Structure formats: structure tokens, C-alpha cells
Amino acid sequence: MSEATPTTRDGSASARIAEAVRRAILSGEYQPGERIVQEELAERHGGSRIPVREALRQLESEGLVRLVANTGAWVQSLTMGQCSEVYQTRERLEPLLLRHSAEHLTDEVIQSLDGLAQRMENSQDLEEFLELDRQFHFTTYRAEGTHVLRDLVTRLWNTTQPYRRAYTGLVDAEHMRIFHDDHHMLVSALRDGDMKLAEQIVAIHIRRTRVNLERHPEIFPHTTPDQE
Amino acid sequence: MSEATPTTRDGSASARIAEAVRRAILSGEYQPGERIVQEELAERHGGSRIPVREALRQLESEGLVRLVANTGAWVQSLTMGQCSEVYQTRERLEPLLLRHSAEHLTDEVIQSLDGLAQRMENSQDLEEFLELDRQFHFTTYRAEGTHVLRDLVTRLWNTTQPYRRAYTGLVDAEHMRIFHDDHHMLVSALRDGDMKLAEQIVAIHIRRTRVNLERHPEIFPHTTPDQE
DNA sequence: ACAGGTCATAATGGATGCAATCAGTCCACT
DNA sequence: AGTGGACTGATTGCATCCATTATGACCTGT
Structure with a gap:
């Protein structure tokens, strides 16, 4: 949120974005079933969609995000x-x-x-x-x-x-x-x-x-x- | 052998590459501690490094690969x-x-x-x-x-x-x-x-x-x- | 009015190219 | 000879651009 600094300095951008999205899901800011648009995330973090996509892949493996090829990403919802x-x-x-x-x-x-x-x-x-x-x-x-x-x-x-x-x-x-x-x-x-x-x-x-x-x-x- | 893969069902390149690398690690073709070079993988699968990177992120989350920023990827080794x-x-x-x-x-x-x-x-x-x-x-x-x-x-x-x-x-x-x-x-x-x-x-x-x-x-x- | 199909828009998937960073080597200096 | 530092090659990280696919609106025909 307050991480507006476009520093390329510290850890990789994809790691930062993954961390941010994870926190947003855990805090309830993103809710299960909610759509996640890559470009929106990229813009919010001041980068391109490449690190966003890597972050989403990682979150998918963690079970927090659901990816469907050629369609999009959603916050994972459980039955x-x-x-x-x-x-x-x-x-x-x-x-x-x-x-x-x-x-x-x-x-x-x-x-x-x-x-x-x-x-x-x-x-x-x-x-x-x-x-x-x-x-x-x-x-x-x-x-x-x-x-x-x-x-x-x-x-x-x-x-x-x-x-x-x-x-x-x-x-x-x-x-x-x-x-x-x-x-x-x-x-x-x-x-x-x-x-x-x-x-x-x-x-x-x-x-x-x-x-x-x-x-x-x-x-x-x-x-x-x-x-x- | 076909039942052992927890990957998504999409046929995207990153999923294919992740599957291939996973299989290579499980089959012993890649050994723990071995270096994984993105470009080599990209060439082997006839693509660019973008899907390779996504695959590596996923495998890292699965615990099969270890990524170090700006340095490279290795097959995960356990103590x-x-x-x-x-x-x-x-x-x-x-x-x-x-x-x-x-x-x-x-x-x-x-x-x-x-x-x-x-x-x-x-x-x-x-x-x-x-x-x-x-x-x-x-x-x-x-x-x-x-x-x-x-x-x-x-x-x-x-x-x-x-x-x-x-x-x-x-x-x-x-x-x-x-x-x-x-x-x-x-x-x-x-x-x-x-x-x-x-x-x-x-x-x-x-x-x-x-x-x-x-x-x-x-x-x-x-x-x-x-x-x- | 409704069903089916076509097309336009938007979002994703991927390739290429460039900047940043790391590792190993060589050289200068103590 | 050993140690420290600069340089170069190689590799990663990321941005921009283009192709592909899905979705929804619109239109046509019955």
C-alpha cells in the first residue's frame, strides 16, 4: 500500500508482489472468488505484468490463488x-x-x-x-x-x-x-x-x-x- | 505415472515445462544441488525464458527447486x-x-x-x-x-x-x-x-x-x- | 421475443531486447 | 607468495510489444 517506492534495489519484484497479494488475501482485502487482474496489480506496484505473473504462479502453488489458462486468476475459494x-x-x-x-x-x-x-x-x-x-x-x-x-x-x-x-x-x-x-x-x-x-x-x-x-x-x- | 502430477489442467507452456522439470527431478535426471539454467530449459522446450521462469517459481513453491535472486536456480537438496x-x-x-x-x-x-x-x-x-x-x-x-x-x-x-x-x-x-x-x-x-x-x-x-x-x-x- | 451466430473488446500467454547483478579471472599492490 | 580490487563474461530480472484466447454485446434469422 505505502510501498510506492519504485526501487529496483532490494529483493525481486515478483517476491514483493507475491508478499503483498498474500497479505491482501489474508487481511480480507481480497475475498475468495474475487477476480485478480494482472495489469491492475502491475500498475499498483509500478511494474510490468511479468513479475505479477510469477507472483501469481507462486501463490497458486501455495493454494491462495486459482489460475485458469487464458482466462484469469481468482482468489482461491474452498468448499x-x-x-x-x-x-x-x-x-x-x-x-x-x-x-x-x-x-x-x-x-x-x-x-x-x-x-x-x-x-x-x-x-x-x-x-x-x-x-x-x-x-x-x-x-x-x-x-x-x-x-x-x-x-x-x-x-x-x-x-x-x-x-x-x-x-x-x-x-x-x-x-x-x-x-x-x-x-x-x-x-x-x-x-x-x-x-x-x-x-x-x-x-x-x-x-x-x-x-x-x-x-x-x-x-x-x-x-x-x-x-x- | 499419470496420476502423480498435481498441476493444473491447462496446456500452457509454463505448466508443460514445470511438469517436465518435475519429472526430470523425480526420475533422477536432475540431481539435488544441480544448477538449472533458464535459457537451457527454454531452448530445450523451444520457447523463451518467460514460461521457464514461471515454471521455476511454481516448482520452488512445491519444494523441488531453490531460487536465489539474481543468481540462479538449483534442484532442492534436503538435509x-x-x-x-x-x-x-x-x-x-x-x-x-x-x-x-x-x-x-x-x-x-x-x-x-x-x-x-x-x-x-x-x-x-x-x-x-x-x-x-x-x-x-x-x-x-x-x-x-x-x-x-x-x-x-x-x-x-x-x-x-x-x-x-x-x-x-x-x-x-x-x-x-x-x-x-x-x-x-x-x-x-x-x-x-x-x-x-x-x-x-x-x-x-x-x-x-x-x-x-x-x-x-x-x-x-x-x-x-x-x-x- | 428468443435462439443462434458473429464480431469487437479486453485480458492473458509468450517472444524479444535491454539493464542489473553475480561469479570467476586477472592484475596490481603489500 | 598472498591478498585485495577491478574487469569481463555469463545469467538473471524486467519492460515493451505482439499473438492468442475468452467473454460479452450486437445482430440476424426464425
Whole structure:
């Protein structure tokens, strides 16, 4: 947005554009199903369409964008089934990632987790809430040297972010209470060094969210039957 | 062999080139750490560098290629730790994928699994063996409508293929016997409809392979310490 | 009025050409 | 002889231009 500087200096333009579009999708600025026009992006970033196209290819591989040859690009939209699949995948992977992170969860880190959980309870803004939630969980995923798994989990979060946003907007007080309790229980388990319990809590937390999501099919527009 | 590609269905040049390079990496024609020159690829496919660059971006996102700005592209090489990580991920995901595939595993499919397992035991050629192994497992991953998880697993297989090749080349007769037994046990469990057991077998099968891989650090050259 | 077909517009896909950057080599200097 | 720096060849990054394709409007015919 404020990146109007036409510097050819730092990293490549395609990387910058990919980053910008990714952020726009995650922030809700672009919504699932929305058309992405190459030239518009090129103009916005002060370049030609070449780096834009490379960025879109990359985002397609990340699952954030859908490309159709000779036709165009759209922000990827998921069916409820696909979204559920991602959550089932997360349910299996994030406990594993948490386990690998165990040794890096110092008292200091756990302290900041406590702070994040508190701020979430006080948060009134949807976007802030989503950001805090993400920060909270990824703070527990500190595994160093293991980039593969964390990058994978990051992508899974990214592709489902629009639906997490939509769902969070209409969750009731009771479920929100449970949501926060999960977080506090997770912090307690980590503080006690009970990783076995911590893994279970994460898995249940993700599963609970998935089940709740599946109760809101209205979040997933069934407009595009052919989704590849 | 035609089922192993997660690419889009369009026939654009960049998709074709990505497919070709992917296949070259999986077949061992390109080896980890090997330099990839854009112009060479462009010439080989009778085009310009533009689609080549898009293909490389895509392959980078898939974890098969490593790009460095203004410098070049290399076939991605993994450390033993990263490879192990992928196997741990597979150990969690493939049982889940298998479970989702249960309803599609008809008698006919199980019959073909039996055939594949047999052909593997008789196979003397390394490349054929690898291909049959891949076909065997992906034949069990028939989940329809669930493309997310299967594509993910496909990518995990792809990124570790070179090391699977290197390892398979120096496995002894005893381990090979166990390897085949796993396959036969899996077919039996599927034939009995005992999905719980089948999931366990797959998990153990993957774990066993990982542990064996970790006994062969010589497969992983430690030449590139800075791996992003 | 509706169905079918034709054409114009717009957006994408790709080729060529030029500027920027990196790697290796050679040379000067200590 | 070893070290540091400039130069050159090679390669990547990007912009401009042209070809191709899809989409939607318009028109014609029934």
C-alpha cells in the first residue's frame, strides 16, 4: 500500500508482489472468488505484468490463488469439504510441530503466550482477534531448524484464513468461552512441561473449531461447482 | 505415472515445462544441488525464458527447486533433518488419507494392489521399483473429492524422491524383506476391511523407512549449510 | 421475443531486447 | 607468495510489444 517506492534495489519484484497479494488475501482485502487482474496489480506496484505473473504462479502453488489458462486468476475459494480437510490435516500436524517446539518454549515464551491469551479475551476487533490468535499459536511453534513442517502449517493457516474470519464473526459467547479456555489450558500444560497433554489440547482445539465450522455451511458459497 | 502430477489442467507452456522439470527431478535426471539454467530449459522446450521462469517459481513453491535472486536456480537438496521431517509429516498424514480412501478401495483395486506388490518383489530395476512403490501407495490413496490432502502427500513424496532413490539402492535383503511384508500386510488389512490396522501399518511402514534413512547420513551431502 | 451466430473488446500467454547483478579471472599492490 | 580490487563474461530480472484466447454485446434469422 505505502510501498510506492519504485526501487529496483532490494529483493525481486515478483517476491514483493507475491508478499503483498498474500497479505491482501489474508487481511480480507481480497475475498475468495474475487477476480485478480494482472495489469491492475502491475500498475499498483509500478511494474510490468511479468513479475505479477510469477507472483501469481507462486501463490497458486501455495493454494491462495486459482489460475485458469487464458482466462484469469481468482482468489482461491474452498468448499466446506476442502476447508474441513485442511483442518483435519492441521489436527494431525500441529501437535507434531508443537512437540518439536517443546525445548524452545522457555518461561519467557510462555509468559508472552499468557499475555497474548489475555489480550485475545479483551479484544473487540475482529482483525485484531485473528492476528492475536495466529500469533498465539505460532508462538508455540518455535521449532528451530525445522522449517518444512512450520512452513506447511503456515500454508494451511493461510488458505483457510478467510473462512476463519467469516466464522469468528458469528461465533456465540459460549463457544468463545470454550475457545479461550482451550488457550489457557494449553498455556498451563506448557508451563507444566506436560507436552503430551499440550498436544492433545491443540488437537482438540483444532477439531472443535472444525466441527463448529461445519455447522456454518452458509460461510461457503456453493457457486463454483468445478473447483479442480 | 499419470496420476502423480498435481498441476493444473491447462496446456500452457509454463505448466508443460514445470511438469517436465518435475519429472526430470523425480526420475533422477536432475540431481539435488544441480544448477538449472533458464535459457537451457527454454531452448530445450523451444520457447523463451518467460514460461521457464514461471515454471521455476511454481516448482520452488512445491519444494523441488531453490531460487536465489539474481543468481540462479538449483534442484532442492534436503538435509537429513529436513528429510526426516517430511517422513514424520507423512507418518501423520498418510493414515488419514488412507482412511478417507477406504470406501473407494473395491475388490478390484485391492486386486491390483496385490499385483503391484508382487511385481515389486520381482523387480530388479531400481527405477521400476521406485515407480511401483509409488503406484502401490497412491493406489491406496483413492480419496475422491479430497484433493487437498492427496496433493499435499504427493508433494511430500516428490521432495524426498531423490533420497528414497539413494537409500533404496543400498538397502540389504533383510530390510527389503520387511519392506515387502509391510505391503502384503497392508493389502491383507485392506482386504479384511480393517482400516484401523491398515492405518497403523502405513504409519509403521513410513516410520521404519525414516529410521532406516537416518542410518544412512552419507546420502545427505552436508555441502550447503545455508539452506534458507 | 428468443435462439443462434458473429464480431469487437479486453485480458492473458509468450517472444524479444535491454539493464542489473553475480561469479570467476586477472592484475596490481603489500 | 598472498591478498585485495577491478574487469569481463555469463545469467538473471524486467519492460515493451505482439499473438492468442475468452467473454460479452450486437445482430440476424426464425
